[in-house]
Amino acid sequence: MGKATKKKAAPSFGKYIKGFWILFASGILAGGLLFLLASWGVFGEMPTFERLENPQTNLATEIISADGETLGKFYLDDNRTPVPFEELPQNLVDALVATEDARYFEHSGIDARGTVRALVFLGSKGGASTVTQQLSKLLFTKRPSGGAVGRVIQKAKEWVIATRLERQYTKEEIIAMYLNQYDFGYAADGIRSAAKIYFGKEPNELKTEESAMLVGMLKNSSYYNPIRREELVFNRRNTVLGQMAKYGYLSEQESDSLQALEMDLNFSPESHKEGLATYFRMYVQGFMNDWIKKNPKPALEGERDKWNIYLDGLKIYTTIDSRMQKNAEDAVNQHMKNLQAEFFHQNTPDRNKTAPFLELEQSQINSIMRRAMKNSDRWRAMERAGKSEKEIEASFNEKTEMTVFDWNSESQEKDTVMTPMDSIRYYKTFLRGAMLSMEPQTGHVKAWVGGVDYKHFQYDNVFQGRRQVGSTFKPFVYAAAIDQLRRSPCDSLPDTQYCIEAEKHGNPEPWCPKNSSGKYSGKNYTLKAALANSVNTVTAQLIDQVGPKSVVSIVRNLGLQGEIPEVPSIALGTPDSNLYEMVGAYGTFANQGVFVKPVMVTRIEDKNGTVLYEYVPETKDVLSKDVAYAMVDLMKGVTEGGSGTRLRHSYQKNNTVYKEIITGYPYELTNPIAGKTGTTQNQSDGWFMGMVPNLVTGVWVGGEERSVHFKSIYYGQGASMALPIWGLYMKKNYENEELGVSKEDFVKPDDLSIKVDCDKIREEIQQADPEDDLDDIGI
Template identity: 45%
Template sequence: MFVKLTQHEIKRYNWMIWKAAIAFLLFITLIFTLTAFGVFGSLPSFRDLENPKSNQASEIISSDKKILGKYFVQNRSSVTYNQISPNVINALVATEDNRFLKHSGIDFGRTFTIILYNLIGKKQGGSTITQQLALNLFSERSHDFTTRIRQKLQEWVIAVRLERNYTKEEILTMYLNTVDFGAYNTFGISSAAATYFNTTPDKLTPDQAALLIGMINGPGLYSPIRHPDNAISRRNFVLRRMAEEDYLSEGQAAEFKAKPLGLNFHPTDHNEGLATYFRSVLKKDVQKILNAQDLHKSDGTPYDLDRDGLRIYTTINFTMQQYAEDAQREYMKQLQTQFNQHWRGRSLWKGIPDFKMLLDQGMKRSDRYRSLTQQGKSEEEIRADFNTPAPMNLFTWHGNIDTTMKPIDSIVYCKMLLRNAMMSMDPSTGYVKAWVGGINYEHFKYDQVKMGTRQVGSTAKPFTYAVAIEQAAFSPCMQINNVPDTIYGYGKPWCPRSDPGETVPGMITLRKALARSQNWVTAHVMKEVGPEPVMQLIKKMGVTSDVPPYPTICLGTFDASVYDMTGAYSAFANEGLWTEPTYLVRIEDKNGNLLYEHKPRVSQAMNPQAAYVMTYMLKGVVDEGTGWRLRSKYGLRNPIGGKTGTTQNNSDGWFIGVTPQLVTGVWTGCEDRAIHFRSINLGEGANSALPIFALYMKRVYADQSLGIKQNIDFAQPKGGVGITLDCNAYNQQQQGTAEVDNKLGF
């Protein structure tokens, strides 16, 4: 039964409805206004909108403009709109906000439609892309209903401000630079493209773009790594939406849906990727620079290397770094096998002096020991723990392995692993091209290129010969009787030993003495020039560790780093000019503003003539001496100089190779000097270090794009060379001098 309303009653009810609607609108306006004025919580200022606070990874950039790695809390890198594929933009708009180009931050029609969907049990999100950006930039989604209502109001206000101050393209770019893509703390489309497809965002295909955009609403649920079936289903949904919005044809969408995921998964992690040791050393240096230079952002706060998106330009060549790491990996596998076979069946306790002491030291230096100590465990309890089998993850040259073993046995295992480091640089600029600080950064984080020092052995001999050539104009053709020569006047009289099997008897030239690494001739030259000038030259050539002025330094009894020794040898190839090894070029902020620029130190360590003669001497090592296998085994025929080095008991093996365009230092040895090869044939630098140099150079020479040429020799100094290098001519000169002396009665 219907009650018929009078005209007056109809007017009254209509007015009540209008009053309710007006009151509601006024209430919404009031709430919106109060929110805008920060009554329900502070809102970002216009400056905040111009500079949204998002953790952005700092990038380490190689000399060939590739990203070596990142420092980050969140792995996020920003790109511009033009650096994003249209496929990504189309997938995003079609899936998340198909009216994006038409609304002004809030799509009220979409909002009320979504409310109705949710009322009937079909849960859907009503936020526009701009609102989602507001949430991503300035807050975290609350699970409390009341707080979420307040957040929603704030998102609306921020969304309107964003739309007023930015173009649609800028909003899309900011959004894609901030969203979470799951694995390994990956944020932003640039990091996502690199992580999941090893590409850049401008090269993403429609199916790749659909996969990544599909992850936005649930990076864990739609992860292609953990839930590939969910990821495919979600990707195909995005492709369908792209077809419905006319960004793809039905046929194209069907074709892309049929494709597999096609992942090329490259997670960014501090323990993985290229140049891990280099990146760790560089980070400490950059942090020191930022602190020392007292650099601050526009708001007065100091720069945060992990959050402020700095761009760090280095001299490392991405391709050469890869070649260096490949060379190390290839040969160290073989050398470790040699080492294991060498010790197989022999007691470490009897074959290695103080082996028990080394194990105790290793145990007490371990993280496990420190953790147990902090827990209040007694020494007896700790030792019992180290002798109780436990799950372990061990490094091998064939990949990490999970196993169960006693922690004390894992220390033995690690002690018996050979370590290796190498550095390669351009001698003319000082630019470091490749840096391999160890065998595996995840397991052994100590950098052996710059942070570590080891005894240098015979790689020190060229310094003594260089002093003799520069100060006394000794010719490489000068002959000396290869017999013991005792040096007095520096404490206890000293005469080096010489392995009978390695000693060349009789009169030999200086060039041959260096080539064959003869101790007695080197000691004789040291006796002639004295240790003080040799020490001074070593210091001029950039060796920063302690070098005492004693005769024994001619045989390399002092310690030095691969970094310093490689830099020192570069002076031979650079006309005597020592240029500080340089790996950091400049630092910029995220907007490209210059914060720091490195200026390397340069000094004339020796005269150009002496340096050139030394390159001739060093070539003799390869042509007829201990570096001969570069020619015989590895087929390198171009002009190469170098010097092998082997320390007492074969504890350290060195090779420093010198070419006109590259100087490369390589070191190999165990963590403890007491653990080593027992035979010179295996432990010498020619076997433990030289092959890595050879494999590296073969790769470098094969890649013509690097510009490292084989057909160039060391350039003579402009003033020419006054020291005779032709031994026939030298002998004739000496004979003529002797005849004149006889006639004059000398």
């Protein structure tokens, strides 16, 4: 027999199994330790419970109109306005969950299945980051450093914060926080800004395909940029729509039909210098800066002790009606574009060698230009940079590329090459226009247009601009005469030369004002007819009778703050004022003698809705109801038989396009209107103040320099420069009945003690004495 062979011992797997479990347990312990250390803040600061309760994000302050529209925002880097979950459309939520986190409503911040899948396939079949983790990264974690180790630590911190967020907030709140936090590019911080900037909508108005596009951008808004990479974003949007079909939020048919649609973008970047009510928004900025100085913030430990309009997410509720504001801006732009065309036509170099300046010596023009140069941003910037005055002046004569304002371009801008000095002169050629519209009973300002284009003309002619008011001052003289001398609109005075003695006004010579025509008719005018035709001689007689001191006293009570000397010449409108004060003053006539200070901001709230400020009306009884109504009746004559009658006319075609521009727009207004035109010396300023019972509106038009004006009064009077804007604005308002602008007559007081019905007086006189020559007494 041969030797027996020895059996080979079977290998023992015990040590491998043991090693596996030790390794597995070690991994679990290491992972647990990693998360524990992360939660303790070993790898960097972790948010406290208080910060989880109130995540610190920079929020834009929102300016809200009386009709609930956002007029604009104040922000530095973050243009963010939070939207609660209830205001998010369901299609947006569905798109988000289907694309970013299909099991969102099943997990507690960490998707275990997704994590295992990501580990096994190394991310090739999708990542594992949940919506909650993405929020934690946006809110509380910084960019990882240290390569792979840094990314692991980063992920651990995200997981810890995600689980804490899930305990602290509901699923719906987390979705809202994530969408409110994400930066969609172009200052579209958060879903509300994104919806506005990319589609011109509120989030709850988004269509499914629009929501899908925005959700697609969540992958990387810089890369998936619909303005720079439209085709890429289109395909990404369709991927999102496909995901919505995959998870049952859309049918295949719905998804296919939506994928066939083009992206209908309405890209409107939000800027401080663009959009609706730009001049008003800058006024609000000044208002808020003053308010912040007087109202310290009740700050928590570690927070700022002052409110910040760029970071604190305040809500500023205003009186502006966005619909009336748009009507106002459209009216100003429509007329000013046409008026400017005529001004350019009359002030070409071959027609006027000193254009756009009139009646100035070259030395005076040089002085204006030098002053403008030294007040420019370019001068100040170069001065700060340490440049000498000689170097700065030389730079103003070097040609450079620039973008300038241009009425004839669709964007109202054009690229050109010119010297900075030439650009200064170019901008001097543009007429400026402004409008303010107010509800007299409340003082609520409904529309505020400070100029034609804030980006290029940042001087606000509503509030900053003070110019001679011309004949729009005359109603204050008439009001003093009616109030203190009990004059009636039907009383008459002669249109003859009238001189006020020198000692009454402190000048060496008597004051003998002339009418704008330079002539005297010699006939009698009722006060109503005299105001309608702006007869200077009658106004001079009235201020001589009542005294300048009485007029100044009334004017002060009506809210005019500028310098107003107690001399007779103020009767013709020599004082300077602004639209803000003039509209407030005229509002007193429409409000039955009660002055209400114009108000623009009614309430301020913090980001949580706590009221920080509420406006308290400021009112003052200035005139009796009888006197106020008599003044309204007087000023109705301006639109019935005076310089404002063109508001009643239909459009009449003239021989030249320029005459069409000035003499007629199709207003055809038939309702009662009270008003007054105003024109200053050399046609430097054109005014129109117009009133219906619940809306008082003032318009001013003129050049930046008083030497920039029309040569003739035909074009340069208030009835040509300013009144058309009022007419266009009111016509647009009346086309929208929801605005509720009055078409009715002004309320007549019971037992009116002042006679205003001149026709009735005429009949009574004729019945008493048929031989009376009523023309001699102006009735």
